[in-house]
Amino acid sequence: MTTDAVPTTPHLAAADEPELVVAPATTFVSLRGSGRPGTEAFYRAKRTVRTVERALPPARRVPGAGDVVEILYRYPEGSAPVGIADFYWVNPVDDLEYRVLAQVDPATTDEELAAAADGADVELHTLPGRLVVQVLHRGPFADERRTLADLGSLAAGHGLRRVGDHHEIHLDPFTASTPQDHLRTILRDPVGR
Numbered sequence: 374m375t376t377d378a379v380p381t382t383p384h385l386a387a388a389d390e391p392e393l394v395v396a397p398a399t400t401f402v403s404l405r406g407s408g409r410p411g412t413e414a415f416y417r418a419k420r421t422v423r424t425v426e427r428a429l430p431p432a433r434r435v436p437g438a439g440d441v442v443e444i445l446y447r448y449p450e451g452s453a454p455v456g457i458a459d460f461y462w463v464n465p466v467d468d469l470e471y472r473v474l475a476q477v478d479p480a481t482t483d484e485e486l487a488a489a490a491d492g493a494d495v496e497l498h499t500l501p502g503r504l505v506v507q508v509l510h511r512g513p514f515a516d517e518r519r520t521l522a523d524l525g526s527l528a529a530g531h532g533l534r535r536v537g538d539h540h541e542i543h544l545d546p547f548t549a550s551t552p553q554d555h556l557r558t559i560l561r562d563p564v565g566r
Contacts, residue, residue: 379504384476385441385542387509387559391527396505396561400481401443401474402426402489403498409467410444410514411549418473421493426475428489433478440546443474445538457506457535457562458525462518472498472538505540506533507561513553520560528564537563 382394402425404418419442426434448455448464455463479499486497506528510520528534542559 381502382507385437385544385559387507387542387561389509389511391506391508391524393504393506393527393531393533393564396500396503396507396563398479398499398502399476400479400497400499401476402429402481402486402495403472403474404493404495405470405472407468407470409469410446410471415471415473416549418471422473422475422495425486425489425491425493425495426477428491429477429481429485433481433485435476435478438476441476441542441544442546443476443540443542445472445474445540446470447538455535456525457528457539457564458522460521460535460539474498500540503537503563504533504565505561505563507559510558510560512556514556514558515553517558517560524560524562528562531564532566533564534566535562536565 379393379395382396384397384399402422404422406414406418408414447470448468449470452464452468481497506524508520508524510517540561544557547556
C-alpha cells in the first residue's frame with residue numbers, strides 16, 4: 374500500500390473512530406523499562422522523562438506536549454505473536470518491555486540531553502514517519518479491549534497487520550490514583566503487509 378493517498382496526522386491528534394493515517398517522524402526523551410504498567414517503577418519512569426524534558430532549554434520543548442507522556446510496548450523475543458486487537462491478552466502483561474517517552478524538538482542534541490538528565494539513564498529516540506492505524510480512546514484503560522478490537526478490524530480490512538511497537542499517547546496526566554473515566558489516550562499501531 375502506498376502512503377500517497379493516506380493523510381498525515383499531527384502527532385498528538387486522533388479521531389474518535391479508527392483511522393488509517395501517516396504519523397510524522399517524532400523525537401523523544403526516552404527511558405526503557407519492563408514489567409506490568411502501573412507499578413512504582415513504571416510511574417518513576419514517567420516522572421523521570423517529564424523531569425528531564427522540563428530541564429531542557431526552552432527551545433527544545435514542544436509546545437502543547439508538556440503534560441503528555443507516551444509509551445511504546447512490546448513483548449520480548451520468543452513471546453507468542455500478538456496482533457492489534459489481542460495485544461494485552463495473549464502474553465503475560467508482566468512480560469512487557471516498554472519505552473516511556475516525552476516529546477522534544479528533533480534538534481535536541483545528546484549534549485543538551487546529558488545536561489538535562491543529571492545522571493538519569495535516558496536517551497533520545499526518534500520514531501520515523503510511518504503508516505499507522507489509530508484511534509482516540511476515552512475512559513479507563515481496562516476498556517481498551519473493545520477499542521483495540523475496532524482498530525484491529527480496520528487494519529485487517531485494509532489487509533494490514535501490526536509491524537512494530539504498540540504506541541499509547543496519554544494526552545492527560547495520570548497517576549495510580551487518578552480516576553480514569555475522562556482520560557484520553559491515542560492508541561496507535563504501525564502497520565504493513
